[in-house]
Amino acid sequence: MRRTSNANRTSKTVRTAAVLLAGALALTACGGDGDDGGSGGGESTAPGGTGGELTLPQLDGTTLEVAAVWTGPEQANFKKVLAEFEKRTGAKITFVPAQDPIINFLGSKIAGGAPPDVALLPQPGAIKQAVEKKWATPLGAEALKEVGKNYAQGWQDIGKVDGEQYGVYYKAANKSLIWYNAQVFENAGASEPATWDELLTTARTVYDSGVTPFSIPGADGWPLTDWFENVYLSQAGPEKYDQLARHEIKWTDPSVAKALTTLAEIWGEKDYVAGGADGALQTEFPDSVTQTFTGGDQPKAAMVYEGDFVQVNIGQTDAKIGTDAKVFPFPKVGDTAPVVSGGDAAVILKDSEGAQALATFLASPDAAEIQAKLGGYLSPNKNVDLAAYPNDVQRTIAKALVAAGDDFRFDMSDQAPQAFGGTPGKGEWKDLQDFLKNPSDVAGIQKKLESDAAAAYGN
Secondary structure: OOOOOOHHHHHHHHHHHHHHHHHHHHHHOOOOOOOOOOOOOOOOOOOOOOOOOOOOOOOOOOEEEEEEOOOHHHHHHHHHHHHHHHHHHOOEEEEEEOOOOHHHHHHHHHHOOOOOOEEEEOOHHHHHHHHHOOOOEOOOHHHHHHHHHHOOHHHHHOOEEOOEEOEEEEEEEEOOEEEEEHHHHHHHOOOOOOEHHHHHHHHHHHHHOOOOOEEOOOOOHHHHHHHHHHHHHHHHOHHHHHHHHOOOOOOOOHHHHHHHHHHHHHHOOHHHEOOHHHHHOOOOHHHHHHOOOOOOOOOOOOEEEOOOOHHHHHOOOOOOEOOOEEEEEOOEOOOOOOOEEEEEEEEEOOOOHHHHHHHHHHOOHHHHHHHHOOOOOEOOOOOOOHHHOOOHHHHHHHHHHHHOOOOOEEOHHHHOOHHHHOOOOOHHHHHHHHHHHOOOOHHHHHHHHHHHHHHHHOO
16 A cells, blocks of 8 residues: 655654564563453553443344454454344344455355455455455445544555545554564573574574474465565665555565575575475464474474464463563564554445444454454554453554554555465465575566566556
8 A cells, every 4th residue: 555654754653663562572571471361460541542332223133244264263253253243233143254365255255146244354455456346335434433533544544445445454463573482492592683683693593402493384375475574674664665565666676686585594594494495385374383382392493473363373282472482573684673564454345234333343442352352363443452452462562553653564465466465376475485495596586576466466
């Protein structure tokens, strides 16, 4: 999405958010996680609090279908939010599991005359496609009111198409985090790095202690795009990041070569990646997390990169967040540490009182606080009570996200056309999988990325 703020202001805000996050995580990494399902020692009120429960219409007899790609605990937790909406309104909701890419899934449902009422779309590009295909309906007055009250302008804008609000960013992600096995670090005498060079030193220290440094889910293309985006944002800067996101510069640009060469310092060290390249390409995201926090002080890897939502998968192990599983911000590669965000927006596909009411509910703190309490979830809603998050680590990540305000960098691949940035086995996902397999071929991968991008963007 095109950002309206100037690069200097954006760079300053990204730097501020990174400093906030680094300081907060430094404090919480040393203490207990307070993970008792309650508010722990967190802050008791959200900034600006809403001052009461949202009023919703009575919808007895109304049935709705909601589609999302979420699976496992993430899906189960979201269903509890939908259950609360049912309780308050009398409506009945069916969750429809969707496949990636969700635009293709929705296209099939619409062609068959059975679109869901609301879909959670994980890319701004997908929102734009849904509008262009005339599938989506703008938000009504009540939903707009709730969005305006609870979201910074930047989060509102990224849910708009041609100035009209279609998306409610119900769920966000801070994608600039590296999680680590605390016992492995302690045994190795390793410390949390603040720079890329320090990260390489930490990796060597961990490797010398007998544990593979990194777990990388190469079977899923999207985490590989996130690795690239963090390196690129920090190294090339926010202005170049925006240009590449809009395909205003080519993927053959020297800045891309520099970022890929930097990535290869880890991806190209076969001893640094659990299972080597072949093993990583067979490792799916959930397994990349759980294998980092199982096996005592001899897990398959010491570190795993990904967003705050990693906590859901850590929760499937015996590791405790803040004690056994700790986290540090993605180290700075250039002048500033990166802050990359992602998110899922609720979009109405079948306009009705029930669908508009659900969008209104999902835009409220009431809905977000239900899932916040369950862990592995982050809301960009600035009026969510921070005490709702189940541990200090999650609270500080949430606070840093809200503190970033209007200026943040949204996941680059999610801004791209789905064919390039959001389709398994194609485009950027496939190209970076090929690069993980052969990190020495920087120029070849650049040419492939540019070819695929040009075809998808139409330029």
